[in-house]
Amino acid sequence: MNKKRKKINETRLRRKNRTGAKIFGTLEKPRLSVFKSHFYTYAQLIDDSAGKTLVSASTHELKELKSKTRVDEARSLGELVAKKALEKKISSAIFNRGSYAYHGRVKAVAEGARKGGLKI
Numbered sequence: 001m002n003k004k005r006k007k008i009n010e011t012r013l014r015r016k017n018r019t020g021a022k023i024f025g026t027l028e029k030p031r032l033s034v035f036k037s038h039f040y041t042y043a044q045l046i047d048d049s050a051g052k053t054l055v056s057a058s059t060h061e062l063k064e065l066k067s068k069t070r071v072d073e074a075r076s077l078g079e080l081v082a083k084k085a086l087e088k089k090i091s092s093a094i095f096n097r098g099s100y101a102y103h104g105r106v107k108a109v110a111e112g113a114r115k116g117g118l119k120i
Contacts, residue, residue, distance in 0.1 A: 016099035032093040074105035078112020092119035
């Protein structure tokens with residue numbers, strides 16, 4: 001690994017640890033964690049006290065939306081996570097953006113979850 005790539009990875013890890021240090025999910029108010037790869041976006045509700053994932057979803061599950069943009073898919077993903085959470089009687093969550101800036105797909109997931117009825 002070259003020096004520039006190593007520095008970028010270290011910076012990303014520091015940013016992730018800084019944002020995640022204050023966030024802790026419980027069964028009543030789990031943590032909504034977002035991960036984005038180059039093509040897909042993933043979201044999961046995590047109970048940190050038990051160390052378990054309560055609800056998870058990804059844009060893989062949204063087969064009919066592949067013609068839209070990735071931001072639109074992320075918004076639909078947020079709505080899907082909110083729907084699954086409400087089925088499990090989870091009404092609120094703490095948003096964890098990880099090492100990502102709050103714009104684009106990450107922001108769209110949060111907005112979609114709010115639109116779906118999840119209190120963030």
